Amino acid sequence: MIRVMVVATSPVVRxxxxxxxxxxxxxxxxxxxAANLDTLIEEVGQLQPDVVLLDLGSNPQGSMWEKLLLIQQEQDAVEFLTIAEAPESIDLEAAIRSGIRGILPGDSTESEIIAAAIAIAQGLVVLHPDFLALLPMREKLATNPVITLTPREIEVLEMLGSGLSNKAIAKQLQISEHTVKFHISSIFQKLAVSSRTEAVTVGVRLGLIML
Incomplete structure (x- = not known):
């Protein structure tokens, strides 16, 4: 059973x-x-949700990303699924860097929200096409990452997309965790990213992996 916590300013939306x-x-x-992130910070440790379903509203604040990053650093088992009014209402790069695993538009259907929450709980990344198309990462990509990533690195990237830990990747590939860390570091450098979520997002955009 996936444990979900709902966060929205509006009681009706909650x-x-x-x-x-x-x-x-x-x-x-x-x-x-919870009505806000301050309340979420206080309760997430006690309630131990697997997924936090967060309605960003029409004007998400910049400090929101810092608070989400803090929560995830303290509770690394928590994944965030956000709902935003429109692509232009959210800083997508900041959201991804803060640990957001899924972004859906405000008009998402019930089945889309449920499917996204389940996917995220399983370690996958979910980005609606409206938001994926606006990710400001094109200028940061390597000239030809398909060539610069080795077959092993693409294999590791696929496993990152499946939400596997370094230990699980090492066991599946029959290599050491140190070698896994080396591959991940190389992937980050070649794709000009700084997090697993960002690496997977770029990998999907480039067609390197399929989620």
């Missing part, structure tokens, strides 16, 4: 999102809700 999660009762359950 109730609505909780109802969406509740409709998938055999797969997900709502463990709590």
């Amino acid at each position: 109730v609505g999102l909780a109802a969406v999660v509740g409709s998938a009762s055999t797969q997900m359950t709502v463990v709590g809700s």
Whole structure:
């Protein structure tokens, strides 16, 4: 059972999102809700959600990303799924750097939200096409990353996309964790990224991997 916490400023939105999660009762359950990130910071450690479903509203604040990053650093088992009004209302690069694993538009259907939450809980990255198309990463990419990434590095990147830990990757490839870290560091450098989520996102954009 996937434990979900709902965060939204509007009580109506909180109730609505909780109802969406509740409709998938055999797969997900709502463990709590919060009106803002300050409340979330206080309760996430106690409630231990797997996924935080966060409605960003129409004007997300810059400090929001710092708070989300802090939460994820303290509770590394928590994944964030955000809902934004429109692509132009969110700083996508800041969101990804803060640990956001999924971004959906405000008009997403109930089934889309449920599917995204389940995918994220399983370690995948979910980006709606409206947001994926606006990711400001083109200028940071290597000239020809398909060539510069080795077959082994692409293999490791695929496993990152599946949410595997370094230990799990090492076991599956029958290599040491040190070697895995070396491959990940090389991937980050070649794709000009600084996090696993960002590496996977760029890998998907380039067609290197499929989620």
